[in-house]
Amino acid sequence: MSDNYEKIAKEVIEAVGGADNIISAAHCATRLRLILKDRKKADDKVVEGIDKVKGFFFTSGQYQIIFGTGTVNKVFEQVSVLGISGTSKSEQSQMVAEQGDNKFKRGIRIFSDIFIPIIPAMVATGLFMGLRGVLLQEQILSLFGLTVESIPSSLLAFTQILTDTAFAFLPVLICWSAFKKFGGTPILGIMVGLMLVSPSLPNGWAVAQGTAEPLILFGIKMAGYQASVLPAFFAGLIGAKLEIWLRKRISDTFDLILTPFLTLLITLICGLLIIGPIAHQIEISLVYVVTLLFTLPFGIGGLIWGGISQLIVVTGVHQALSVVEIQMLAQTKWNLVNPIGSCAIAAQAGAAFAVGMKTKSKKIKALSFPSVIAALLGITEPAIFGVNLRFVKPFIMGLVGGGVGGFLASLFKLKATGMGISALPGMLLYLNNQFPLYILVIVISFGVAFALTFLFGYKDKEENKGE
Structure with a gap:
């Protein structure tokens, strides 16, 4: 079977202009992504005729060949064996950006690179929410002679751990991914995210519902950012860039002490007093517009x-x-x-x-x-x-x-x-x-x-x- 994929890989390399015309190769769930030196050297008709190829297109500086799930992994493996430089999708995105991609597409790709790693957590949580919703329906419970009130509170609490944790600590996931994407230390990203949802802050949901009062510092209202996306994204961006900037300017002797100290302090101040309030309002407005579209x-x-x-x-x-x-x-x-x-x-x-x-x-x-x-x-x-x-x-x-x-x-x-x-x-x-x-x-x-x-x-x- 591997011989077939080796043959496919060789045909792909030849069809796009040879190994010398390929800067790097990467893949996603369905596509082999190639960055070429000269797009004109790729023969589209030959590519389309290769076995197992389901289509191709060129976008954002990448020649993308559709193989489908599973197949693309095996083709990429053989391409790598044949000496083509392999890179991650994020590294390819950076290379494409350096080749002059427009700012809008670069911004979208950055968002994608940050949110794709946390999608599995969202998928699992969504399934937990769906199953919990079904099992707690009165019609389902009645089949077993139960009601919601008859279910032990400890069991209900256990199910809430499964359904609520990812959203309650969403800023932690986003800050971790953002620090990783922008070149910072991921553990500092986790710390920034945890600070945004610290139990020392009033719960953001409770403040929104009017059951808790926000903290006020320098006339600015502060609350936790449970389930918030944009505040965590911008806090992660600023924190990672700040850490990189500090490491270049602080001597090795004090780097271990001062860099994380200043990164966390300055990022938290910006996150709670500047970024958070502005980004949170943008976030609310964005969801409102999309929701409004769906409720026309x-x-x-x-x-x-x-x-x-x-x-x-x-x-x-x-x-x-x-x-x-x-x-x-x-x-x-x-x-x-x-x-x-x-x-x-x-x-x-x-x-x-x-x-x-x-x-x-x-x-x-x-x-x-x-x-x-x-x-x-x-x-x-x-x-x-x-x-x-x-x-x-x-x-x-x-x-x-x-x-x-x-x-x-x-x-x-x-x-x-x-x-x-x-x-x-x-x-x-x-x-x-x-x-x-x-x-x-x-x-x-x-x-x-x-x-x-x-x-x-x-x-x-x-x-x-x-x-």
């Missing part, structure tokens, strides 16, 4: 978001939405983004399935059907870049299907109990009275995109029939 009457917000969300995936900036989802869950315990986004994902799967059913090309069939499975599991890149966007119209029909599903999801007022999983795995976030409606909108999104693509969105070309 007659399903308009869902129609808009369902229709454009996969366009955002094409740009590669979709990971930034995790900020909104995290904050929305922290503030309201509900995620309005997930159900509409899941509809858009299911619609792209439906469009790719229609292409696979209609084409006579063996290669396109081999691309289409596996990409449908990946999309239904929440990963749409193979379907989008390997099939739908390749023929354009299927992608557009997928956007239409996503808009229809999002419209219905908005009308039904669907809302997830967590984040991080979507489409079919996302069912675990709706294990309550929303479950039948969630399945319905997923099926409709898939069906609309499938029907439109099959009838109007794809015409099998003669040159593809012999493949």
Whole structure:
């Protein structure tokens, strides 16, 4: 099996202009990411014809080849064995930035690099919240002759540890990741995050609900930043940059003592008295705007978001939405983004399935059907870049299907109990009275995109029939 992947790796290297044309290689869940010296030396048609390649595109200075989950790891391993320099995604992002990427894309990529490492914690917490919500429903408890009041308080407290910890200490996770990303010492990031949610500060949730009074220092109100995102992000950014600046100016003799002391002191002052209050207001406003979109009457917000969300995936900036989802869950315990986004994902799967059913090309069939499975599991890149966007119209029909599903999801007022999983795995976030409606909108999104693509969105070309 390894010989096959070695062959694929050799063909990839040759197709993009040879080893001398590759600056570095990295990979994510589905894509092999190459930074090339000369983009023009890459032969796109040859790349597209390589076995197991599901598509390719060039964006943000990276030549990205879609292989799909699992396969990309094996191809990358063989590419590395053949002598191509391997780097992490964050290191590649820095290299691309140095090549002149615009500030907006650099900012989005930085956000992604910081929030992606903490997504597993959010996924687990979302599942815990969903399961807890199901198990504590009166209908479920009644099957066992129980009520919420009859459950031991210690057991309820145990379940709350599972569901509340990640959000209560979210600034700790973010500051750790930010310090790591910006070159600081991660343990100092953890300390900054812990200080932002210190028990010596009034609980931020309690202050927001009016059950606690904030501390006042120099006329500025202070409270804990439980579940806050932006204050922790900027505190991590400033703290890491400050630490690096101090280390360059403090002698080795005093570095171990003064650098962490000054880093923590100055960062905390900035975090509680300057950054925190401003960033927290921005954060509240951002969530308010997004929430307002999803609560527009007659399903308009869902129609808009369902229709454009996969366009955002094409740009590669979709990971930034995790900020909104995290904050929305922290503030309201509900995620309005997930159900509409899941509809858009299911619609792209439906469009790719229609292409696979209609084409006579063996290669396109081999691309289409596996990409449908990946999309239904929440990963749409193979379907989008390997099939739908390749023929354009299927992608557009997928956007239409996503808009229809999002419209219905908005009308039904669907809302997830967590984040991080979507489409079919996302069912675990709706294990309550929303479950039948969630399945319905997923099926409709898939069906609309499938029907439109099959009838109007794809015409099998003669040159593809012999493949």
